[in-house]
Amino acid sequence: MRYGLFSDVHSNLEAMTTVAHAMKTEGADEYLCLGDFVGYYSNPVETIELIESLNCWKLILGNHDAACIGKAPLSKFNPPAAEAIHWTKARLKPQHYKFLENLRLHEEIGEIQLVHSSPFQSEEWHYLTQKEDIERNFRYFQGFICLFGHVHKPFIAEQKPDGSVEILEAQEYTLKKECRYLVNVGSVGQPRDGDPRTCYVMYDSASRKLSIRRIDYDRETTIKKTLEAGLPEYLAQRLKTGK
Numbered sequence: 001m002r003y004g005l006f007s008d009v010h011s012n013l014e015a016m017t018t019v020a021h022a023m024k025t026e027g028a029d030e031y032l033c034l035g036d037f038v039g040y041y042s043n044p045v046e047t048i049e050l051i052e053s054l055n056c057w058k059l060i061l062g063n064h065d066a067a068c069i070g071k072a073p074l075s076k077f078n079p080p081a082a083e084a085i086h087w088t089k090a091r092l093k094p095q096h097y098k099f100l101e102n103l104r105l106h107e108e109i110g111e112i113q114l115v116h117s118s119p120f121q122s123e124e125w126h127y128l129t130q131k132e133d134i135e136r137n138f139r140y141f142q143g144f145i146c147l148f149g150h151v152h153k154p155f156i157a158e159q160k161p162d163g164s165v166e167i168l169e170a171q172e173y174t175l176k177k178e179c180r181y182l183v184n185v186g187s188v189g190q191p192r193d194g195d196p197r198t199c200y201v202m203y204d205s206a207s208r209k210l211s212i213r214r215i216d217y218d219r220e221t222t223i224k225k226t227l228e229a230g231l232p233e234y235l236a237q238r239l240k241t242g243k
């Protein structure tokens with residue numbers, strides 16, 4: 001099975017269109033999306049509808065999605081993010097709210113676990129960036145691999161049979177049967193690792209090969225639409241640097 005994995009689209013239609021096309025071209029059999037469909041950018045309706053058209057096998061609730069339906073407090077959002085949530089809520093129609101209401105915090109497919117933020121206290125929306133936090137989170141899921149998003153920086157963390165954990169630099173990697181993995185699939189709509197290109201991951205469960213993909217998309221259009229919509233300029237600016 002070839003999985004197309006993606007997360008943190010944040011209503012960036014240009015990036016999602018590019019990623020959807022790329023995953024299809026690579027022959028993805030199934031799609032898994034790890035949350036934060038909306039928030040930040042100007043096409044929440046079109047983005048939800050495009051993702052619905054992919055018929056993803058599993059979809060996860062992100063904190064921005066949860067904020068739109070009153071399941072996460074806006075007090076934890078910085079001002080531009082909160083402003084974008086208010087902007088988004090005014091544009092979603094009942095069917096889009098229903099789509100967000102149906103999302104869950106956890107899903108699993110056999111040996112694959114899916115969460116938005118972290119296996120430990122998923123509903124608290126922790127950011128798994130520190131090595132000690134990543135190490136600790138291996139205790140909070142069962143199975144071979146846990147896929148997540150939320151931090152907008154792709155990486156592969158490998159737990160060896162002796163319990164030690166290594167953060168791998170590789171963009172392409174064959175997962176080892178005897179190890180366990182936490183994999184961040186990066187962000188489609190707002191990368192923050194200094195690379196402004198959009199991000200998705202392909203995973204072939206037969207060969208266990210995992211590939212982090214970065215590709216260019218029409219950022220200039222997204223930036224223009226963000227400013228024209230009256231959304232915070234900061235949100236447009238950070239698309240240029242990927243930070």
Ligand SMILES: [Fe+2]
Pocket residue numbers: 008010036062150151152
């Ligand atoms: Fe996000």
Ligand SMILES: [Fe+2]
Pocket residue numbers: 036062063064116149150151
């Ligand atoms: Fe998030």
